[in-house]
Amino acid sequence: MKLHLRVWRQSSVEDRGRFEDYELDDVSPDSSFLEMLDLLNEQLLEQRKMPVAFDHDCREGICGMCGLMIDGMAHGPVPGHTVCQLHMRHFKDGDHIVIEPWRVAAFPVIQDLVVDRGSFDRILQRGGFISFATGTAPEANSILIPKDRVDTAMDAATCIGCGACAAACPNGSATLFTAAKIGHLGHLPQGQPERYRRVIGMVEQMDAEGFGGCTNVGACTSVCPKEIGQDFISQMNRDYLRAVLGRTGD
Amino acid sequence: MSEHGHLWQEGPELDGQVPLGAIENQWDDLRFSMKLVAPANRRHYHVVVVGSGLAGASVATALGEQGYRVSCFCFQDSPRRAHSVAAQGGINAAKNYRNDGDSIRRLFYDTVKGGDYRSRESNIYRLAQISTEIIDQCVAQGVPFAREYGGYLDNRSFGGVQVSRTFYARGQTGQQLLLGAYQSLTRQIAAGQVEMHVRSEMLDLIVVDGIARGIVVRNLLTGELRAVLGDAVVLATGGYSNVFFLSTNAKGCNATAIWRAYRRGAVFANPCYTQIHPTCIPPSGSHQSKLTLMSESLRNDGRIWVPRRPGDTRSPDAVPEPDRYYFLEEKYPSFGNLVPRDVASRNAKQVVDEGMGVGLHKNGVYLDFSEAMERLGRATIEQRYGNLFDMYHSITGEDPYAVPMRIYPAVHYTMGGLWVDYQLQSNIPGLFILGEANFSDHGANRLGASALMQGLADGYFIAPYTIGNYLAGIDQAAVTADAPEVTGAIADVRNRLSALLGIQGRRTALSLHRELGQIMWEQCGMARTAESLSTAQTQLQALREEFWNELYVPGDAGSLNQNLEFAGRVADLIELGELLVLDALHREESCGGHFREESQTADGEARRNDAEFSYVAGWTWQGEGAAPMLRREPLAFEAVRLSERSYS
Numbered sequence: 001m002k003l004h005l006r007v008w009r010q011s012s013v014e015d016r017g018r019f020e021d022y023e024l025d026d027v028s029p030d031s032s033f034l035e036m037l038d039l040l041n042e043q044l045l046e047q048r049k050m051p052v053a054f055d056h057d058c059r060e061g062i063c064g065m066c067g068l069m070i071d072g073m074a075h076g077p078v079p080g081h082t083v084c085q086l087h088m089r090h091f092k093d094g095d096h097i098v099i100e101p102w103r104v105a106a107f108p109v110i111q112d113l114v115v116d117r118g119s120f121d122r123i124l125q126r127g128g129f130i131s132f133a134t135g136t137a138p139e140a141n142s143i144l145i146p147k148d149r150v151d152t153a154m155d156a157a158t159c160i161g162c163g164a165c166a167a168a169c170p171n172g173s174a175t176l177f178t179a180a181k182i183g184h185l186g187h188l189p190q191g192q193p194e195r196y197r198r199v200i201g202m203v204e205q206m207d208a209e210g211f212g213g214c215t216n217v218g219a220c221t222s223v224c225p226k227e228i229g230q231d232f233i234s235q236m237n238r239d240y241l242r243a244v245l246g247r248t249g250d
Numbered sequence: 251m252s253e254h255g256h257l258w259q260e261g262p263e264l265d266g267q268v269p270l271g272a273i274e275n276q277w278d279d280l281r282f283s284m285k286l287v288a289p290a291n292r293r294h295y296h297v298v299v300v301g302s303g304l305a306g307a308s309v310a311t312a313l314g315e316q317g318y319r320v321s322c323f324c325f326q327d328s329p330r331r332a333h334s335v336a337a338q339g340g341i342n343a344a345k346n347y348r349n350d351g352d353s354i355r356r357l358f359y360d361t362v363k364g365g366d367y368r369s370r371e372s373n374i375y376r377l378a379q380i381s382t383e384i385i386d387q388c389v390a391q392g393v394p395f396a397r398e399y400g401g402y403l404d405n406r407s408f409g410g411v412q413v414s415r416t417f418y419a420r421g422q423t424g425q426q427l428l429l430g431a432y433q434s435l436t437r438q439i440a441a442g443q444v445e446m447h448v449r450s451e452m453l454d455l456i457v458v459d460g461i462a463r464g465i466v467v468r469n470l471l472t473g474e475l476r477a478v479l480g481d482a483v484v485l486a487t488g489g490y491s492n493v494f495f496l497s498t499n500a501k502g503c504n505a506t507a508i509w510r511a512y513r514r515g516a517v518f519a520n521p522c523y524t525q526i527h528p529t530c531i532p533p534s535g536s537h538q539s540k541l542t543l544m545s546e547s548l549r550n551d552g553r554i555w556v557p558r559r560p561g562d563t564r565s566p567d568a569v570p571e572p573d574r575y576y577f578l579e580e581k582y583p584s585f586g587n588l589v590p591r592d593v594a595s596r597n598a599k600q601v602v603d604e605g606m607g608v609g610l611h612k613n614g615v616y617l618d619f620s621e622a623m624e625r626l627g628r629a630t631i632e633q634r635y636g637n638l639f640d641m642y643h644s645i646t647g648e649d650p651y652a653v654p655m656r657i658y659p660a661v662h663y664t665m666g667g668l669w670v671d672y673q674l675q676s677n678i679p680g681l682f683i684l685g686e687a688n689f690s691d692h693g694a695n696r697l698g699a700s701a702l703m704q705g706l707a708d709g710y711f712i713a714p715y716t717i718g719n720y721l722a723g724i725d726q727a728a729v730t731a732d733a734p735e736v737t738g739a740i741a742d743v744r745n746r747l748s749a750l751l752g753i754q755g756r757r758t759a760l761s762l763h764r765e766l767g768q769i770m771w772e773q774c775g776m777a778r779t780a781e782s783l784s785t786a787q788t789q790l791q792a793l794r795e796e797f798w799n800e801l802y803v804p805g806d807a808g809s810l811n812q813n814l815e816f817a818g819r820v821a822d823l824i825e826l827g828e829l830l831v832l833d834a835l836h837r838e839e840s841c842g843g844h845f846r847e848e849s850q851t852a853d854g855e856a857r858r859n860d861a862e863f864s865y866v867a868g869w870t871w872q873g874e875g876a877a878p879m880l881r882r883e884p885l886a887f888e889a890v891r892l893s894e895r896s897y898s
Contacts, residue, residue: 030534045758058500059540063331089647111810125440129433130392134312134710137390144401154394190392
């Protein structure tokens, strides 16, 4: 198939950036979106031009490294998929496709489609863990966890940290990402001792990084490749409220 | 082996420094005899860790918790993305929660046998001993392992063993274990114990007076080159499956760290031990950039077949029963579709090579569930394999409930790696190698659910002791940034980057990488012969020349330049490919994942040659253009008796 691509090009953080148009022939409908970009880059190299920089690694939807806005949609038009798992058969011959990086204040563009998501790591540094040192763990089966609780924790723990939630949010909010980690650890007995300290620290950092606030739009869940639900946001807000009001003695 | 003697020089034997005494007590005895660094002194030592997967993140965490200063490097934008994240199946531990006869001794035995008797017994015994602690550790971190209704941990069984000892978190066990390790690492970063450097790539090892003292790192965003000096260097940089171009590894997985260490004198052990997984989705065209693995459990209910007549282009439902060749069921009536991984893989290759392959590119075999769906009902198949069927549908666009799946083998793990002694230290003092990057635990073949176990055992429970022991024993002057070894290593890296940029030829790194993969897969893949390997040697030499004459890399070294990073990795993979082929040529036996057609039983099974090849082959760099030196570590089997691997 033949495609008309409009791709965001930006040489550095300082560069203002602009769109550039490319024509691409002989795209296989069986190739993934990133393989289509590989093809574009091979074509650019043949023309002695700089290829388009984009982040990617596992190409099987689990590392969270890739992420693009495709026609304004985070990870493209197919729900529940990362862009590496999006195949070109979902597009038509002759399509015009606009490709941009995540547009979030807290994810500065480094080059072309590559952004800096260090803010996500820093949010987790404010309590997205269980404080315990190697060697002190009790026997694994001494911590009993009801199956439904661990299943809920797992639903949240599947977050891959790609940033699509913040990119899709009209407020550029990282609430779903933050809530997923709080939901994962908050549903487990191991996570209880630090539960309220964690929510305060992580929410503070989320705000400090320049992410916007949550207004319950729900765009985050609809683009999340792991389809993490909004109920984790409710839980985070409940925990946060309890923590700031000092009513944590449940 | 003598006829190929001109291809390498013989060197002195390697000594694994295995402690004396009964195998059950070796690790305990050694730990007691180790020297310790007093808590207040630990902050005076700096440890450099390269890689942030299960092994790298866990060792950085454990050392940080003990009070050492740690610097950790990864090329991704966050340590959470390391390729351990993609492991699906699970992690083994000898907990014996099922009361089904499991024990440390049985896990040990299964791993030695699974490795086809080409690994070091003592290391594996220790791995089995530690396995139970790993599960405790991960649960305490908040890893949401699957549970029974009573709240206790669930287990599943896995290939090659007769007990249920695998712990899992849906089909995302690697992700959950990595996030557990990442969370603990995050805590150490927040505490200031670990300094994390993302988007950074190690491009050389700094060796001073024969001792590892640091690395040269390139900041991938700014292009800045700098030396990071330390008292010990840990490489936990994963395997080299991407030498085959198409593999199940992430695109970024590369061998540059271990290859650069090899060129600085570290011994590379058993590079020819590579593992091929039979149930992957076949390539769909020349655009293909990587392959996706699907759980082997599919073979429990799917029947594998191809049309009997080569070149048959009928759609699968139009091929009547007599025209279908169920090659595994016909050739191996007792095991059928459940023959071991290597046998299933080699037979699929054979029928495809004979022109019976299916699909548009004739590069796969059918895995057909129609009979199972008739027998069990669609609902049962959905329940068992629903997520795999969805994944297949999403990637291929074909509905496996309606048409048979197409599968083909792919490379997904490398057992070889840098040589280490019992303390996970390479032959270069101060250089420790962990996880898939070392050679130590899986012999010639790795069992399922053992890679995650090894990564975490190395990182949490072995290296933190042995590195402490090393640090307590050193007495060396500080290396300064202006030492000639340091400035020399930086200059070497700078020259190499300039050389890559300076060729200005007509070939892209991607096209050269693809060509490397074709050579390796065709000549040194599932089946190898002296002839195919000699062909590979000639082709690889030509490819290396082509690379250095015809490569084109745009841009400069002073900013983010993904093509430059990639070209350097491909250059190293080509050289590694040459060593891999040499090792495969020298090992004139079949064992585990290394199948030499000249050495097989009447049934087509791998035939080992214990009399001549019961050793670890350790290769040492002897300079550009010189034949490498072969150093052998003899393998002794005292706790497990050497016997022919049989799954009948």
